[in-house]
Amino acid sequence: MVEATTSPSRSAGRRVREADEPRESLIARFGADKPLQLDAGVSLSPFQIAYRTYGTLNAARTNAVLVCHALTGDQHVVGRHPVTGKQGWWETLVGPGKPIDTERYFIICPNVVGACMGTTGPSSINPKTGQPWALDFPVITIRDMVRAQAMLLDHLGIDSLFAVAGGSMGGMQVLQWCASYPQRVFAALPIACATRHSAQNIAFHEVGRQAIMADPEWKGGRYETEGGNPTRGLAVARMGAHITYLSDAALHRKFGRKFQDRANPTFSFDADFEVESYLRHQGISFVERFDANSYLYLTRAMDYFDLAADYGGVLSNAFKDTPTRICVISFTSDWLFPTSESRAIVHALNAAGARVSFAEIVTDKGHDAFLLEEPELFGIVRGFLDGAGRARGLA
Amino acid sequence: MVEATTSPSRSAGRRVREADEPRESLIARFGADKPLQLDAGVSLSPFQIAYRTYGTLNAARTNAVLVCHALTGDQHVVGRHPVTGKQGWWETLVGPGKPIDTERYFIICPNVVGACMGTTGPSSINPKTGQPWALDFPVITIRDMVRAQAMLLDHLGIDSLFAVAGGSMGGMQVLQWCASYPQRVFAALPIACATRHSAQNIAFHEVGRQAIMADPEWKGGRYETEGGNPTRGLAVARMGAHITYLSDAALHRKFGRKFQDRANPTFSFDADFEVESYLRHQGISFVERFDANSYLYLTRAMDYFDLAADYGGVLSNAFKDTPTRICVISFTSDWLFPTSESRAIVHALNAAGARVSFAEIVTDKGHDAFLLEEPELFGIVRGFLDGAGRARGLA
Numbered sequence: 067m068v069e070a071t072t073s074p075s076r077s078a079g080r081r082v083r084e085a086d087e088p089r090e091s092l093i094a095r096f097g098a099d100k101p102l103q104l105d106a107g108v109s110l111s112p113f114q115i116a117y118r119t120y121g122t123l124n125a126a127r128t129n130a131v132l133v134c135h136a137l138t139g140d141q142h143v144v145g146r147h148p149v150t151g152k153q154g155w156w157e158t159l160v161g162p163g164k165p166i167d168t169e170r171y172f173i174i175c176p177n178v179v180g181a182c183m184g185t186t187g188p189s190s191i192n193p194k195t196g197q198p199w200a201l202d203f204p205v206i207t208i209r210d211m212v213r214a215q216a217m218l219l220d221h222l223g224i225d226s227l228f229a230v231a232g233g234s235m236g237g238m239q240v241l242q243w244c245a246s247y248p249q250r251v252f253a254a255l256p257i258a259c260a261t262r263h264s265a266q267n268i269a270f271h272e273v274g275r276q277a278i279m280a281d282p283e284w285k286g287g288r289y290e291t292e293g294g295n296p297t298r299g300l301a302v303a304r305m306g307a308h309i310t311y312l313s314d315a316a317l318h319r320k321f322g323r324k325f326q327d328r329a330n331p332t333f334s335f336d337a338d339f340e341v342e343s344y345l346r347h348q349g350i351s352f353v354e355r356f357d358a359n360s361y362l363y364l365t366r367a368m369d370y371f372d373l374a375a376d377y378g379g380v381l382s383n384a385f386k387d388t389p390t391r392i393c394v395i396s397f398t399s400d401w402l403f404p405t406s407e408s409r410a411i412v413h414a415l416n417a418a419g420a421r422v423s424f425a426e427i428v429t430d431k432g433h434d435a436f437l438l439e440e441p442e443l444f445g446i447v448r449g450f451l452d453g454a455g456r457a458r459g460l461a
Numbered sequence: 462m463v464e465a466t467t468s469p470s471r472s473a474g475r476r477v478r479e480a481d482e483p484r485e486s487l488i489a490r491f492g493a494d495k496p497l498q499l500d501a502g503v504s505l506s507p508f509q510i511a512y513r514t515y516g517t518l519n520a521a522r523t524n525a526v527l528v529c530h531a532l533t534g535d536q537h538v539v540g541r542h543p544v545t546g547k548q549g550w551w552e553t554l555v556g557p558g559k560p561i562d563t564e565r566y567f568i569i570c571p572n573v574v575g576a577c578m579g580t581t582g583p584s585s586i587n588p589k590t591g592q593p594w595a596l597d598f599p600v601i602t603i604r605d606m607v608r609a610q611a612m613l614l615d616h617l618g619i620d621s622l623f624a625v626a627g628g629s630m631g632g633m634q635v636l637q638w639c640a641s642y643p644q645r646v647f648a649a650l651p652i653a654c655a656t657r658h659s660a661q662n663i664a665f666h667e668v669g670r671q672a673i674m675a676d677p678e679w680k681g682g683r684y685e686t687e688g689g690n691p692t693r694g695l696a697v698a699r700m701g702a703h704i705t706y707l708s709d710a711a712l713h714r715k716f717g718r719k720f721q722d723r724a725n726p727t728f729s730f731d732a733d734f735e736v737e738s739y740l741r742h743q744g745i746s747f748v749e750r751f752d753a754n755s756y757l758y759l760t761r762a763m764d765y766f767d768l769a770a771d772y773g774g775v776l777s778n779a780f781k782d783t784p785t786r787i788c789v790i791s792f793t794s795d796w797l798f799p800t801s802e803s804r805a806i807v808h809a810l811n812a813a814g815a816r817v818s819f820a821e822i823v824t825d826k827g828h829d830a831f832l833l834e835e836p837e838l839f840g841i842v843r844g845f846l847d848g849a850g851r852a853r854g855l856a
Contacts, residue, residue, distance in 0.1 A: 269712060276744070280697055317659070366730065372718060
């Protein structure tokens, strides 16, 4: 039994309950007849997917674009975020007349499995106990996220996507879509990503997880039932990760060694430098909208991602005979997912005989460039989708 | 009143008391008549410096080499470490017949002010209260460390150093020596360092400090008097910092995505990947030998370091008319102190008309290369010191 409802908007409420009744979102509920089979060898049932859509599905159902969000993103691509009140995370690229044009395409963005904005995750209620899942929630993978998304498309009656697009962890999902469901993807835009997480990236994630688990308020993950919230650990995790999203040059341009509101050092441990108060703000604001256990699960999913490993260690086999047009995009100053990772994708796609184009965009903005004002990115995405749209027969 | 004594070796004892009675070390005590003037505008008195020496000072007192240690280093350059039982941190480079040859030179390595291995720092006893200083200890700078070292040389009756050498924070001290006491330094070896800490490096340090301060056992720095030890926070700080000491390539070579003691993922939050258990080990072993408050103070000193700022913003003025021969060394894969930082030092030295040589060593070992088996480094250090030794008239 599957049903979709729009949840009522609420004027207030704890962040965590967004997990059950996400505001400004649609919900697809999958009952006992539709379990989600997980790579961990267990199935998740019942579960729900919270998602948002923008634009209109055409009569032929051929103009759907799936947008996949990154680690700390969610379904609120465009429009006011119900928790933060801020704009959507991809307003730069998605909207009327924008490269991912809501006047031409029907955009769907689901919150991924394991997250905390309405799709089932560790802060959702475990029906067996009536309590939040916490660490009893099964460890999920990028492939599990994509498998759930495919079930959402079935539910929506969309056989084939015009395009799937995303950056970072979203790009990993795009690549997994190309591998798992090539016949359902006409065009794909994996941005600032890789087919597997490097040892350095696993290491950074592990530090973040250890920061959360070191917080006594984490309580073995049972903070929601036992009371508490590991906000200090989660803030430290966010601060560390945030550095990896920017480039040294971007930090230097933004902050240099400028002191905060004064001309000289205070000779103290206050936030003396602007970059320190910026980071502290990043940490503090993050914990207001994100769940610590979800952070553990989603970083783990990224760590486990290794597309070639599922195909005998040969990456090109993941894309064998793919009919999908793929445009790979990287940024010169992205040291989390450097261009060499994108080149490896392109080489595998070439070896598989795929229709692939590749752009390395020169910018000093680092990994987060995919979220920022980056005109060359906009031009490339628009051009790629226009071309694919003509091939697909879209007006 | 100044006195030097060898402290008795003890078979056991809490790490923190190493702060008062360091084993295997000499101590120089500076009384009320010899205060250490600090950049923060206060003076530290009394204070002590724990140090080790290797080799023999010649009759002319012209063969002294000052070795400056890095953030988490100490005076135990060579020989068994009294706390860890491990070898000294620069056994690769210092010893009989080695590039910094203990048969030719008299090597002195003091523990820096603010540290925790016997030189006065936040875990030392504040004579006014009879309790550890904790955060009442004044914030110190690289220049303060060097000023204290100059007092140690006065105490030892050494007017002029044959050489001063160090990597990372040790390299910062070397540069400060060249600026503060050019007439006392015949040759200098700043390795893998910079004349100022970048915004990115400040950011990484700030995450480490926040991890420590987020640990409830830190107790506003008063963990020694109030009971407790912020080992979890300090371990997280160490884990994060440790990633920056290595290169992505080195991590990949060492660990890749190899699983720990098994062939497949566990689908859990155990240390699944070898790089995770390696990092956890780094964190756990670090807290056994290092003090959390010292970590705050020494990272702060590095953040504040900005040599040009003390000379009207013109770096070359820091080296004006310097008689010192300087050999600057960087490593290609060091992203904490990239070669561009060393080039800036070289340009300033050139502008100042200094005798400077520069070597960028090709290695994938990252920042920590200065501590590792790196034959090209050994050859360059040996060659530079040999040449300087001939000019100095050393046998």
